[in-house]
Amino acid sequence: MKIAVTGATGVLGQEAVAALVAAGHDVTGVTRRDRGIPIIEGRGARGSVADVFDADDLARTFRAHDVVINTLAHVPADMTAMRPLAWREDDKLHLEASAAIAEGARRAGVRKLIQESTVYLYPDNGAEWIGEDEPLAVRHAAFRPRVREMRAAVDFATEGRSTVILRLGQLFGRDPQTTFALRAAREGHAVLLGRPDSYITLLHDRDAGRAFVSALRAGSGFYNVGGEPVLRERWAKDLGREAKAAGPAKFIPEIAQAIVGPRLDVQRRSLRVSSVRFMSETGWRPTIGPSTPGWSRM
Ligand SMILES: NC(=O)c1ccc[n+]([C@@H]2O[C@H](COP(=O)([O-])OP(=O)(O)OC[C@H]3O[C@@H](n4cnc5c(N)ncnc54)[C@H](OP(=O)(O)O)[C@@H]3O)[C@@H](O)[C@H]2O)c1
Structure with missing residues (x-):
């Protein structure tokens, strides 16, 4: 299939491009x-320069493609994430670029859109499992860009077109956010949010890339994509071991967690997310877990 990937030079985009090329796609x-361009070519694909906020420019770029995959994000990788202004670019990408991408794809005659989203839109559900039908906890204005993005993607799925929205677990691997957490663990600084007895759903960068290939087989809808959820105390141990730290990674004290702001507050939610729907529909399986030795170098 002929596939265009936006955000192709980012963590998710590079993994998606490499996995799609390996699966034989153009x-x-x-x-x-x-x-x-050289970053994209290094992953085996063709690079194309376009303005992701300009639907006309995108329609030209997407012409003759069967599928568009939008992986755009600009998540602050360190503690600057506590400042609302640090999310300005990320907000703009979800609020404006995602809509322009859906519109550009429609104008270009593309039949399928695959849109990256996140499990952090779900409410804290304690030890209960979370499926795709769980109502989202997106009341706060900070979630408006993600909601608008979802609407644009859903609106694309008319007139015989389809949209697959992937709610990805928290990425871990070689990416900047994980590298920051590994360094903090090694140096003994507190870095983890949430309570040790709460759940986190993780997704290795490599498995995320493969998920975009599997999503080509999925029908229109929302799909959770993550590994087996683990307790955060388990993740703290795995992170500490992978960092070759003296002990488990440390949790930020509760009192400091209370003031992290709405963007990071989602990372305190207990999210035991089931990816059974995606696995049974596409055959995708996670292959790298937080207890797989050497996961930060894969
Ligand atoms: N589910 C998750 O947990 C999740 C999801 C996504 C990201 N993250 C994390 O967030 C961190 C950063 O991710 P990342 O490296 O993919 O993001 P990034 O490099 O900041 O952004 C990805 C790509 O988006 C494009 N872009 C960024 N800002 C833009 C802007 N203002 N206008 C137009 N294009 C823009 C850039 O492409 P060009 O410069 O080539 O145009 C960039 O390569 C990573 O640690 C990653 O793991 C986590």
């Missing part, structure tokens, strides 16, 4: 600048 990676 892939165009979209970047806003010339210096993104």
Whole structure:
């Protein structure tokens, strides 16, 4: 299939491009600048420069493609994430670029859109499992861009077109956010949010890339994508071991967690998310878990 990937130079995008090329697809990676081209070519795809906020420009880029995959995000990787302004770019991408991408794809005659989203839109559900039908906890204005993005993606799925929305678990692997957490664990700084007895649903960067290939087989709908959920105290041990730290990674004290703001507050939610729907519909399986030795170098 001929597939265009936006956000192709980012963590998710690079993994998606590499996995799609390995599966034999003809892939165009979209970047806003010339210096993104060698990164995309290094993953075996063709690079194309386009403005992700301009639906006309995108329609030209997407012409003759069967599928568009939007992996765009700009998540602050360190403690600057506590400042609302640090999320300005990420908000703009979800609020405006995602809508322009859906519109550009529609105008170009693309038949399928695969949109990255996140499990962090679900409410804290304690030890209970979370399926795709769980109502989202997105009242706060901070979630508006993600809600708008979802609406644009859903609206694409008319007139015979389809949309697959992937609610991804928290990425871990070689990415900047995980690298920051590993360094903090090694240096003994508190870095983890949430309570030790709450659940986290993780997704290795490599498995996330493969999920975009599997999503080509999925029918229109929302799908959770993550590994087997683990207790955060387990994740703290795995993170500490992978960092070769003296002990488990440390939790930020409750009193400090209370003031992290709405963007990071979602990472305190207990999220025991089931990916059974995605697995049974596409055959995708997670292959790297937090207790797989060497996961930060894979
Ligand atoms: N589910 C999750 O847990 C999840 C999901 C996503 C990201 N993250 C984490 O967030 C961190 C950063 O992710 P990342 O490296 O993929 O993000 P990134 O490199 O900041 O952004 C990804 C790509 O989006 C494009 N982009 C960024 N800002 C843009 C803007 N203002 N206008 C137009 N294009 C823009 C860039 O492409 P060009 O410069 O080539 O145009 C960039 O390569 C990572 O640690 C990752 O793991 C986590």
